[in-house]
Amino acid sequence: MKADRSLDKNEKSLQEILFHSSDFKSSDFVAGDRHFRLFYLDTMIELAVVQEHIIRPLLGNADVSVREAVSILEYGETGLITVASTALVTGKTVVQIEGEAKFYLLGTELDKERAVNIPLNERVLRGSNQALIENLDTNLNLMRKQIASPDLVVKYYQVGRRSNTKVAVLYLRSLANEDVLKEFDRRIDSIDIDYVEAPGFIQEMIEDKKFSMFPKMLVTERPDRVRSYLMDGKIAIITDGSPDCLIVPVSFWAFFQTPDDYHIGWLFGSFIRFLRILCFIITISLPGAYVALVTFDPRILPFEFALTLQSSMQYIAMPPVLEAVTMLVILEILREATVRLPSSISNTVGVVGAIVIGATVVESNLISNMMVVIVALTAISSFLIPSYEMSSAARLLSFPFIVMSSIFGLIGLELSYLLVLTHLARINTMGIPYFYAGISGDTIKDTLFRGPIRSLKKRPKESLAKDEMRISARRERTE
Numbered sequence: 001m002k003a004d005r006s007l008d009k010n011e012k013s014l015q016e017i018l019f020h021s022s023d024f025k026s027s028d029f030v031a032g033d034r035h036f037r038l039f040y041l042d043t044m045i046e047l048a049v050v051q052e053h054i055i056r057p058l059l060g061n062a063d064v065s066v067r068e069a070v071s072i073l074e075y076g077e078t079g080l081i082t083v084a085s086t087a088l089v090t091g092k093t094v095v096q097i098e099g100e101a102k103f104y105l106l107g108t109e110l111d112k113e114r115a116v117n118i119p120l121n122e123r124v125l126r127g128s129n130q131a132l133i134e135n136l137d138t139n140l141n142l143m144r145k146q147i148a149s150p151d152l153v154v155k156y157y158q159v160g161r162r163s164n165t166k167v168a169v170l171y172l173r174s175l176a177n178e179d180v181l182k183e184f185d186r187r188i189d190s191i192d193i194d195y196v197e198a199p200g201f202i203q204e205m206i207e208d209k210k211f212s213m214f215p216k217m218l219v220t221e222r223p224d225r226v227r228s229y230l231m232d233g234k235i236a237i238i239t240d241g242s243p244d245c246l247i248v249p250v251s252f253w254a255f256f257q258t259p260d261d262y263h264i265g266w267l268f269g270s271f272i273r274f275l276r277i278l279c280f281i282i283t284i285s286l287p288g289a290y291v292a293l294v295t296f297d298p299r300i301l302p303f304e305f306a307l308t309l310q311s312s313m314q315y316i317a318m319p320p321v322l323e324a325v326t327m328l329v330i331l332e333i334l335r336e337a338t339v340r341l342p343s344s345i346s347n348t349v350g351v352v353g354a355i356v357i358g359a360t361v362v363e364s365n366l367i368s369n370m371m372v373v374i375v376a377l378t379a380i381s382s383f384l385i386p387s388y389e390m391s392s393a394a395r396l397l398s399f400p401f402i403v404m405s406s407i408f409g410l411i412g413l414e415l416s417y418l419l420v421l422t423h424l425a426r427i428n429t430m431g432i433p434y435f436y437a438g439i440s441g442d443t444i445k446d447t448l449f450r451g452p453i454r455s456l457k458k459r460p461k462e463s464l465a466k467d468e469m470r471i472s473a474r475r476e477r478t479e
Contacts, residue, residue, distance in 0.1 A: 032062030035098035044091040074107025126263030128224040136240035160196040166240040175233035177464040198239030215389035218247040233465025249430040253438035253447035255390035270449035279381035283394040288401035296409030321406035327375040
């Protein structure tokens with residue numbers, strides 16, 4: 001719809017487009033022989049900016065154009081009422097002069113955001129203590145400061161027919177693979193949904209295998225971690241309104257890496273990395289292994305250990321499989337309760353709930369002492385996995401492991417491992433192998449363990465970076 005030369009007709013059209021919203025306002029003033037009218041949403045603009053940088057300059061410069069008079073960087077013009085209405089809801093002030101069929105769009109957004117704070121979900125002992133926030137511009141500012149190079153490209157998308165959510169994609173032009181960028185561009189353009197709740201919606205809409213427990217995109221709130229992945233030739237996705245950043249493409253092994261690994265020496269870093277992977281295996285299989293041993297094969301245990309198990313299970317009414325499932329469900333209930341409750345009482349509820357429930361179920365002979373130990377060790381092991389998504393997948397996987405072990409014993413446990421490994425080997429992310437690419441060639445130096453920095457000469461295979469060498473041969477000879 002084109003703009004009219006009449007101020008009243010345009011105001012009426014804007015009111016109809018905005019359904020006579022109460023925060024839609026207009027204001028008139030005259031400068032010289034020109035009659036100005038300002039349209040704006042008073043809940044979205046900074047009134048002091050409008051007064052100082054639009055009204056005052058226009059009143060003092062009656063003979064110059066609007067562009068020359070106003071002191072605002074974000075400036076645009078349009079002859080369409082629909083474009084002007086979109087500008088209004090994003091916080092711009094729309095100016096029209098009587099007799100002109102044209103709108104001037106001036107950036108006067110009201111910024112209300114929390115300060116940059118420490119990461120709450122990805123704490124480290126060494127390294128940066130900055131975290132992303134909900135404001136996209138602030139997040140991009142943090143990333144520009146992290147990578148002060150013209151090679152860093154920021155590309156905007158609008159996702160969501162009704163929400164028009166602003167999405168920024170970041171990559172390094174000299175490193176990011178062109179085919180991966182084209183594939184990502186195709187997938188994000190194909191999203192047809194009215195509303196986007198980032199990053200979960202975007203993640204599910206563009207990922208490869210829809211029915212898999214394993215996360216295919218890494219979520220982080222740390223700018224330094226985003227920088228490290230960009231330096232590997234990967235792509236970062238930041239959405240307006242969310243403090244989380246999505247990283248693609250990533251391998252299975254990326255979910256066991258943290259910034260700490262590269263600040264504490266390669267020997268201890270390798271030990272911690274290996275410990276996390278071991279804890280992943282414990283989380284998915286320890287309850288199942290216990291059920292298989294006590295149900296089918298207690299004879300393979302040492303005699304003294306078997307006697308201890310027997311004495312702990314002597315008066316237990318429930319079978320081991322039901323014990324394991326019950327305790328894991330109770331654990332998930334306690335974990336969810338502590339997450340949803342206010343922080344001031346969640347710790348107390350978690351500790352009291354665990355002690356009371358644990359003591360009660362043991363004393364009433366519902367659950368054996370050994371099962372409580374097994375489930376507690378499983379829970380603590382899951383907390384060592386740095387990624388919340390991978391930790392959740394591991395906890396969920398423990399249930400099918402228990403069921404298979406209760407039916408087939410240790411053979412069921414081995415069959416479960418085989419099925420999981422087969423599934424991992426079949427997963428692709430952005431067309432790139434998810435699992436085995438991380439354990440072949442030089443890439444293994446930064447997956448199963450963390451090798452010395454000097455040995456990490458190549459970038460990860462799953463990045464498909466244009467320049468795969470991280471340390472050049474000339475630099476290596478100099479050192």
